[in-house]
Amino acid sequence: MRNRQIVLSEIQNAVAHERKSQLRVLHLLREIECDGHYLEMGYPSLFEFATQSLGYSAGAAHRRIQSMRLLKTLPEMASKIEEGSLSLCVAAKTQSFFKSEDKKRKSEGAAKLSLPTKQEIAHSMVGASMRECEKKLVEISPATALPAEKTRELSTGKTLIQFSAAQELMEKLEKLKEMLAHQNPDGSYEGLIEVLADMALKKVGSEKSAQKTAKNNADTASVSTVEKERSRYIPVEIKRSVFARDGGCCTYEDKKTAKRCGSRFALEYDHIKPFAWGGETSEANLTLRCRSHNVYTAKKQGLIRS
Numbered sequence: 001m002r003n004r005q006i007v008l009s010e011i012q013n014a015v016a017h018e019r020k021s022q023l024r025v026l027h028l029l030r031e032i033e034c035d036g037h038y039l040e041m042g043y044p045s046l047f048e049f050a051t052q053s054l055g056y057s058a059g060a061a062h063r064r065i066q067s068m069r070l071l072k073t074l075p076e077m078a079s080k081i082e083e084g085s086l087s088l089c090v091a092a093k094t095q096s097f098f099k100s101e102d103k104k105r106k107s108e109g110a111a112k113l114s115l116p117t118k119q120e121i122a123h124s125m126v127g128a129s130m131r132e133c134e135k136k137l138v139e140i141s142p143a144t145a146l147p148a149e150k151t152r153e154l155s156t157g158k159t160l161i162q163f164s165a166a167q168e169l170m171e172k173l174e175k176l177k178e179m180l181a182h183q184n185p186d187g188s189y190e191g192l193i194e195v196l197a198d199m200a201l202k203k204v205g206s207e208k209s210a211q212k213t214a215k216n217n218a219d220t221a222s223v224s225t226v227e228k229e230r231s232r233y234i235p236v237e238i239k240r241s242v243f244a245r246d247g248g249c250c251t252y253e254d255k256k257t258a259k260r261c262g263s264r265f266a267l268e269y270d271h272i273k274p275f276a277w278g279g280e281t282s283e284a285n286l287t288l289r290c291r292s293h294n295v296y297t298a299k300k301q302g303l304i305r306s
């Protein structure tokens, strides 16, 4: 058995080293984000790059990206992370709070949190545990700091859904529970939401199909009038074939590694030869790109300013 004092000093050194590396990771993530390297490598977001390429878990990637963004606004907090008095959990939570609070204020037409306020809040988190941090944030702005809406897949094939419901919503749900008791005899929220989802799908489904018929009729009419003109308008049948050909996902590929983005989120139809340069709106000249890669290629082509 080794001497306890030696082991203790070794682990203290290793932890200090770990924190230094952690901070280095945050700085490098910032560089990768600023220079758009993750886009070039075929990832639709920095989060996907951190999870898929660096192998971080979703939580670990989120903590690092949020902490990196906190340091962007408040670089002085770097030394607190390095000395261990500000954990990544607390830093990330504080940054998420700033973002949500600014968003809420913007929607209310109010001024964003000022830099001195952010500094004051962040400094008050030094040495705080996660529980203390959450408590402080709820005191500052209960509407923003209450637990965020989230879903988590459980091993049973079920999903845990968490959100905080306002009193009005709870009253509506309780009322619906009573009204639909014959379809949901055990009175569970899961049962109630399933009954409501079935009802909504039936209703929205029939409305959508009516709208689709009307739109198809309108499309056929407008295509015939613009047929000969060069247009950005993409007829439905071309959209369908491009979507099928590209497998319903972003086709951006990193030229060096052939890594394909493959995102199925926020897809757009992108002109391979830009429309502004005379590119046609044809199946051969269109491709599916996620929003991030559509913007990224447009910037590379100098079509929009970075």
Ligand SMILES: [Zn+2]
Pocket: 042, 043, 044, 250, 251, 252, 261, 262, 263, 289, 290, 291, 292, 293
């Ligand atoms: Zn993409």
